[in-house]
Amino acid sequence: MENKSLVSIDDLSTEEMVSILDLAEEFEKQPSQPILEGKVIATLFFEPSTRTRLSFESAISRLKGKIVGFTDASSSSVTKGESLYDTIRTVNNYCDLIVMRHPIEGSARLASEIADVPVVNAGDGANQHPTQTMLDMYSIRKTQGSLDNLNIFLVGDLKYGRTVHSLLMAMSRWNTTFNFISPEELRMPVEYKLYLDKLGLRYYEHSDFTDIIKKADIIYMTRVQKERFSDSMEYEKVKNVYVLRNHMLKNTKDNMRVLHPLPRVNEIHTDVDKNKKSYYFQQALNGVFTRQAIITRLLDLK
Amino acid sequence: MKEPKQLSVSAIENGTVIDHIPASSLFKVIQILGLDKISNQITFGTNLESKKLGRKAIIKLAGVYFEDDDINRIALVAPEAKLNIIKGYEVVEKSVVEVPDEITGIAKCVNPQCITNFESVTTRFRVVSKKNVSLKCHYCEKITDQEHMVIL
Numbered sequence: 001m002e003n004k005s006l007v008s009i010d011d012l013s014t015e016e017m018v019s020i021l022d023l024a025e026e027f028e029k030q031p032s033q034p035i036l037e038g039k040v041i042a043t044l045f046f047e048p049s050t051r052t053r054l055s056f057e058s059a060i061s062r063l064k065g066k067i068v069g070f071t072d073a074s075s076s077s078v079t080k081g082e083s084l085y086d087t088i089r090t091v092n093n094y095c096d097l098i099v100m101r102h103p104i105e106g107s108a109r110l111a112s113e114i115a116d117v118p119v120v121n122a123g124d125g126a127n128q129h130p131t132q133t134m135l136d137m138y139s140i141r142k143t144q145g146s147l148d149n150l151n152i153f154l155v156g157d158l159k160y161g162r163t164v165h166s167l168l169m170a171m172s173r174w175n176t177t178f179n180f181i182s183p184e185e186l187r188m189p190v191e192y193k194l195y196l197d198k199l200g201l202r203y204y205e206h207s208d209f210t211d212i213i214k215k216a217d218i219i220y221m222t223r224v225q226k227e228r229f230s231d232s233m234e235y236e237k238v239k240n241v242y243v244l245r246n247h248m249l250k251n252t253k254d255n256m257r258v259l260h261p262l263p264r265v266n267e268i269h270t271d272v273d274k275n276k277k278s279y280y281f282q283q284a285l286n287g288v289f290t291r292q293a294i295i296t297r298l299l300d301l302k
Numbered sequence: 303m304k305e306p307k308q309l310s311v312s313a314i315e316n317g318t319v320i321d322h323i324p325a326s327s328l329f330k331v332i333q334i335l336g337l338d339k340i341s342n343q344i345t346f347g348t349n350l351e352s353k354k355l356g357r358k359a360i361i362k363l364a365g366v367y368f369e370d371d372d373i374n375r376i377a378l379v380a381p382e383a384k385l386n387i388i389k390g391y392e393v394v395e396k397s398v399v400e401v402p403d404e405i406t407g408i409a410k411c412v413n414p415q416c417i418t419n420f421e422s423v424t425t426r427f428r429v430v431s432k433k434n435v436s437l438k439c440h441y442c443e444k445i446t447d448q449e450h451m452v453i454l
Binding site for chain 2: 105
């Protein structure tokens with residue numbers, strides 16, 4: 001790989017992306033291999049993120065790597081006032097690769113410049129979370145057989161949703177049609193729409209969650225978060241409009257799958273879980289294979 | 303009767319004249335170019351009348367010549383600055399500053415959640431638009447536009 005670290009999804013060329021997805025496929029067939037035997041991976045979680053951390057630690061453990069680290073900043077020296085620079089310089093001595101989650105934007109890029117070992121960004125504030133994007137891509141390719149010519153529906157908070165922005169940027173490298181479904185106040189920012197215009201990719205915006213979804217190959221649901229609304233009345237009005245229920249899937253395509261970065265609150269009704277078109281739990285499992293592929297690739301072990 | 307043209311700041315024999323600096327940016331330019339740290343003879347004038355800028359400043363540096371990369375650093379604060387290279391009291395070359403492709407230091411990232419506003423790290427930007435200068439932070443990837451730009 002050109003970059004020794006994975007900080008932003010834009011760090012990957014299209015070829016590198018595809019190659020990582022191919023490698024993840026191999027790990028799906030055989031997730032337990034002693035590839036990381038003798039390696040120490042640091043998982044530095046400056047803010048808690050149980051789901052992401054467990055996924056990384058499962059990925060590393062199945063490859064027989066050892067894990068050192070902390071699960072939130074209160075159990076690290078940050079509480080003593082240590083700078084990120086000093087923390088990374090120190091941890092760099094103890095491990096072969098750093099997985100880092102940090103609430104401040106740009107912290108992962110800085111860490112990658114300080115460390116001699118590769119850094120994997122496991123989320124830097126509202127900025128980037130590239131392993132999430134890679135596992136979303138993996139799930140899309142696996143369920144659709146290809147990344148080309150798909151119609152992707154993004155639903156919910158499209159304004160602040162980091163995952164939907166990264167997914168849009170990544171999928172725009174293929175011939176993708178986008179449909180955006182969101183309340184007025186949480187629409188896709190104009191810079192992303194301009195970007196799609198520049199590439200000549202089609203997109204449609206809707207404020208109603210209707211049977212338009214029958215055209216979808218992928219429905220990517222996100223949470224509409226209460227704290228995004230300045231007016232809580234507005235939130236009450238929209239919170240139940242963007243809920244996916246099983247009966248809504250009746251006329252959707254056979255190949256269509258519902259994705260969600262999780263955790264979900266109420267935006268996907270539990271009656272969808274039994275539908276074979278629901279895919280969010282397998283999607284989470286795919287995160288393990290994708291992270292195995294990213295770590296082994298960054299360490300140049302495969 | 304036409305009055306003879308008088309120079310507000312005396313001429314130099316050899317060196318560089320930076321003209322058309324907005325008066326309010328003079329000390330920023332001095333700081334960015336590190337002129338407060340060199341021992342060459344420097345004369346400057348400020349709040350001079352200018353049709354274009356209202357009030358302009360001018361700096362004359364004896365025996366100092368700049369590389370393009372160095373002088374372009376002032377483009378953020380003095381986008382219309384003009385350079386005259388002087389040899390033997392004659393202008394031998396004229397040039398304008400150009401906004402460079404990358405800016406290191408100088409500007410502050412507008413994003414309060416950016417790591418550069420927490421740790422002691424030099425800011426770094428890619429210039430995404432040169433006309434209405436717009437900078438993309440190398441770290442947090444957010445855009446700082448001209449309107450919100452703060453010079454460090």
